[in-house]
Amino acid sequence: MNTHGSPSRVDERALSAGTTVRFVLLVALLVMSSSLMVLHVALALSAYDGFGCSLAAGVAPGIDSAADVIARRGLQWEAYRACSIRYAPPPPWWVLPGWWAVLALLTALVFWALSRWKARRGRAVPLAAVDHDGAVARVVAELAEAAGLRRPPRVVIDVSASSAGAVVFGRTGRATVRLHGGLLALRAVDPLRFRAVLSHEFAHIANGDVTITYLTVALWRVYLGVALPPFLLWCVLMFQRAPNSPVWSSEAPIVTRGLLLTALLTMLVYLARADVLRSREVYADLTAVRRGADPTGWSRLDADDVGTRRRLLRAFLELWRTHPRWEVRRRALTDPAVLFGVYALPLFLTGAAATITHSHTMFALTQYAQLSSWAQHGAALAAAALVAGVVGVALWRAVVFSALIGVPGPSSIRAGLWLGLGMMLGGLAAGQGTINEWLPARPWVFLLLPVIAVAFTSWSTHCARLWVVAWRGRSLRGVMLLSVAAASSALSVWFVWWQTQGVAAGAGWWFDVAGVRDDLVTYLLGTAPDDAPVTWVDTAFVTIMNTTTNVLALPFAIAALIGLWVVPMLAWWSRPGIDPPRWALAALAGDRIRPGPPLPAFRRVLLPGVCGGVLGAAIVVAPVGTWFGVDVDASPTAFVTAELFGMQLAFLVAAAAAAAVARRTVPEHRLAAALIAAGTATLLCFGALLLSRVSDGCIPPFALADGACSSETGVARRLFDLILLPALPFVLLTAGLVGAPRSVSARRAVRPRTIGPARAGVLVLLVGALAVSTVAFVQRAPVAGRVPTPAEVQQASRQAMDAPPDGPVPASTRAMQVEAWFGYGGDDLLDDFSVHRRDLFAAVTAGVEAGATIAELHHVRPHCTEIVAFAEEGVRYFRVPDPSANELWESFLVLAWQAGRECEIALDADQAEDFDAAMQDLVTAQNTGDRVLRASTRGRDRHRLVRVGRKRRATTAAGTPPKPVSTPVPSTDPPRNPNSVGLLAGVPVTARVCAGISAVPAAPGVRAGGGGAAAGPGSDRRS
Structure with missing residues (x-):
């Protein structure tokens, strides 16, 4: 501690100033905001029609909530994706790279000029x-x-x-x-x-x-002169055509938000630019004084303004200045605290910039392709690195400065609230959770952003305090970078979760607890679940499983989460010492001041973790499912859920107990101690669970189906995937809440620790943490680069979502929906069937008139196959927005598929009677298709109807089947009953859904997080 009467002079070069990272943040803001403007303008100049696909999917503009929009798209994602690719294609891939090249060229030209x-x-x-x-x-x-x-x-x-x-x-x-x-x-x-x-x-x-300053000026001028005017012109044109747009109620929030977002981004860019230039002026003053300049040579006194209002006004105006006031520059020469402070503006700017950058990066990427886990994590990691690079470095500098001069450190809660406020404003301005609404359906969900921001700043601050005391080397930059990397990795996992599930929750969507539970039980037991009622145990278990599925699919997610307690734990690996560390001597120009008391013995952290692990082990080795009063014979579904949740709950209890004891034994570093103890307890608890279940050879939930025990490998993997990994994020959350400091405790004397036992304990825990991280990475890395197909996204959506109710819709809206359904593929499908049926009838008629028998008509089989393929394509298309017409449409597809299959089977078996019946069924299917057309004519445009009707009559036969085929060739096989070749014989799962038959649930690993997947039904393609 510093016992001097005045603050010691701290070298501002003790740690990185962070101005370069702030310049990177500025560049990211400029590039991202201008790219978004260019993308919007390019979409407006193209044939983009995003609303048409939403209308065809049954979305009612101005009526459906954002959650309803997510559900209507997600439940028909194959059709929506195909429609978007065809009718709402993004601009050519070279538009954004071309703009970046133009931006770089223009910036270089302005820089040179x-x-x-x-x-x-x-x-x-x-x-x-x-x-x-x-x-x-x-x-x-x-x-x-x-x-x-x-x-x-x-x-x-x-x-x-x-x-x-x-x-x-x-x-x-x-x-x-x-x-x-x-x-x-x-x-x-x-x-x-x-x-x-x-x-x-x-x-x-x-x-x-010099280079950074003039690059900043050049970028700003290119932004104002080249990127901003076309976008403002686009906004003006959009508002001019507003009265003529039938969907303006849905377009208005998008255009207005885009205009407001542009204004916000422009302000943020200017403030970030001014902040970068101001900070470099102060550092230039200090460098000049250190090289021998007289500090009185350029510093002047400002006017004497002592009034509160004048001070506040002056502080506000200071934010917009590119050069600091003389008073600020003079104070920085004598008191370096101004250089080591954590100020609200950079925190707010960083939060807003990171959220907007991540949101629009995902928006731009998903315009061109669905994203793999690697791509999602990469985009999130870039945004998290901006936050950690700016805020993390600022917190580290403030902690180092306060430790050297013996004053209280920065408030991590205040810093987190400013950072979270920026993240909230950035997310709302970027339209997260709104789709086509003005505000999210659940605005309170956005309060999670300040919470996670406070968690980030608290961990960064306390990790810095720990390492400042423990590190003995010449520079803190290495351990600071390690801490910043760990913080950015963990924050990137949050960004992925927020973009996939948090935003969807803000829009009003949430998963179906009963559906998710039943899917999981079916996957585990291999049998259909019973009709067990949904209890609080089911809700808690499904919440843990479903909220962690997306992020745990990331190969590095587990390593990032484990790093939150491993990085602080590594501080005990450093060699203890009594003398001031070398980095402190360098920062204070030889002044022998110690930054704090030494770390306590590692056993004070390890023993609470061991005790918590023993407690958790005692819980998990028992049949915890029976503790919830569930009888396995009465309800296997309820027992499986209770057993798995009980194991996860044991981990949470063990972590909470370990964290509570550790925060009392190590009050100086209570948050780090709580996290390390919780991690230790988790590893021990999982080891006990693994030994008890594997040695027993069976785990009750996996033996219910046939009474046989699973193999040891299967048991271990399922325990790892279903118990340890889903519980790990909640274990860290529990430890963080328990270990969060409520007050600054007085430091007490600590005896120097011995390095041998401490390093041994750290090494053992490090090996366990690396083992868990490696296994998780090896499991997930092979599939992380795989992009889910639209069919898989749709199947996952149908497992996690309920269809929104078909409420009353105005006639004009219904007419637009039906018109879009026909215009975006419905007409083409009906015409395709008519053409296939006409060609089949013509070929059969020609053969019958030529005297062909059933054995001589095999050349017409491809026409039957085309009809089957048409029906399978039809079930992948949108359901008709009109309920009565949709019932006819589903019947039409079923009839067409059955008739096509009967045609194929009859030809293969040379059954003339069955073939003739199939031809008759095709006539029935044709008549049903015509009824679809007639049922959907109410309210549609009459000119459109006349044109469609004429087109249909031009391609439709008279409506009678061809003449019966001549006497069939005898066959030893009995005639096949057409009814025996039903939908379940070979039709895909999508056809079963269309026919009203439930699809077989997939394994939990296929789940894409419902409608909130980054490239799934929750993504906003401007519609």
Whole structure:
């Protein structure tokens, strides 16, 4: 602790300043926001028609909620995806890369032009033209050498400028310093100020600020001049055509939100730009003073404003300045606290920028393809790295500074709330959870964002405090990067969950507890579940399973979560010492101040974890399913759910107990101790569960079907997949809540720890953590690159969703829906059937008239196959938005499929009577198809009906079957009954759904998280 009367001078270079990461954040904001504008404009100029596919799917604009839209799309995802690809295709793939190339080229041109403009002959002359005796050149060379520059920069004089200032421009490797004429004249009167101003500009060159500064300016000007105007013009055109749009009630939120988002992004970009430029000015001052400049040479006093209102106004205006006020610069020279503070604006900007960047990255990617787990995690990791790079580094700097000068550290709760507020505003502005609504159906779900932000800042802050005490090396940058990497990895898992399930929950969607439970029980037992009522145990178990399915499919998810307690645990691997660490000596220029008491013995963290593990082991080795009062014979479904949930609950109880004890034994680092103890208890509890079940050879839920025990490998894998992995996120959440510090406790004396036992304990736990992470990665990596097919997404949606009710819809809306259904594929399907049936009848008629028998008509079999294929394609298309017409449509498809299959079977078996019956059934199917057309004519456009009707009559036969086939060839096989070849004989699962027959549930691993999958039914393709 610092016992000095005044704060020690802390070297601002003790840790990375973080300004480069903030510049990366600025670039990401500029690129993402301009790319979004370009994408919207390109969609408007293309044949994009996203609303048509939604109307064909039965979406009622202005009536259906966002959850209903998700369900209507997801339950018909094959048709919706195919419709989007055909009628709402994204712009060509080269549009965004082309825009990035144009953006880079224009930025380079503006960057080059800025240097040429500032150095133009009409405004600046070479130094030699006015420095006849070379005195100024000698001062320039002296100051350049003091600044560490390899050679003096080019110096020009702006003789027309009377101010006593200077500016550096160009690029870092070839910079030019332009001195104002007033400064040159001041050299003889005030040489200290002349040298200070020149040293400040040379410090910019030494710090590498020149290139970044002018790239920032160039990017901003390209954004304002090239990207913004076309988008604003698009918004104007959209509002102009609003009165003529029948779906403006759904378009209005999108266009308005896009305009507001553009304004917000423009403001965020400007504030981020100003923040980057301001911070670099302060660091240039410090660099100049460290190289010998007089701090009084350029700092002036501001006006004396002591009023509260004036101070608040001045603080607000400071946010928009690219150069800090003189008072701020002067204070930074004497008190470095301003450089190590955690301020609200960067936190807010970072939260908003990360959320918007991630949301629109996913939007842009899903325009072109569905995403694999790797792609989803990569996009999330980029956004999380921005947050960790800006906020994590700022928290580390604040913790280091407070530890060195002995003052309280930064408030992680305050920092998290500002970060979470930015994430909330960014998510709402980006339209998360709204689809085509103005606001999410469940706005309270967005309160999870500040909660997770506080968790992120709390972990980062307490991990920094731990490592500041433990690390003895020359620099903290290595352990800081390790901590930032762990935090960004864990945060990326959250971003994936939020984009896939959190956003859908905000839109009003949630999974069906009974459906998910029954699917899982069917997968485990291999038999249909019984009709057990849904209890709180079922709800808790399904919530744990379904909320973790998506994120646990990520290969690195488990490693990222385990890193939250492994990284703090590694602090006990470092060698203890009594003397101040070397990094503290360097930061305080030799001042021997210790940043805090040494770490306590590792056994104070390990023993609570062992005790918690023993408690959990005692629970899991018992038949925990019976504790909920469930009888296995009465309800196998309820028993399976209770048994699995009981095991997961044992893990949570063990973790909570271990965390509660650890936070009391290690109060100085209670959060880290709680996480480590909970992780230890989890590993021990799982080991006990594994030994008890594998050694027994059976686990009750897996032996209910036939009484046989599963193999040891199967038991171990199912315990790993169904118990340990789903419980792990909730274990960490429980430990974090228990270990969260409620107050700052007084530090007490701690005896130096011994390194041998500590490293042994750390090594054992590290091996266990790596084993779990490796197994999870090996299991998931082979399938992480696989993209789910539309059929799999649709099947998962049907397992997790209930169909929204068909409520009353205005006649005009119903007419638009039916018109879209016909226009986006319904007409084509009906015409295809008519053509296939006509060609079949014509071929059969020609054969019969030529005297052919059934054995001589095998050449017509391809026409029968085409009809079967048509029916299978028809069941993959949208259901008719009109309920009465949809009933006829389903009957029509069933009749067509049965008739086509009967035709194939009759030809294969040479059964003339069955073949003739199939032809008659095709006539019945044709008549049913015509009834579909007539049933859907109510309210539709009459001109459209006339055209469709004429088209149909042109391709439709008279409605009678061909003449009966001549006497069939005798066959030894009995005639086949057409009814024996029903839908279940060979029709795909989608046809069963169309026919009203439930599909067989898939394994839980296929589940895509319902309607919230990034590329699934919850993704918003502007409609």
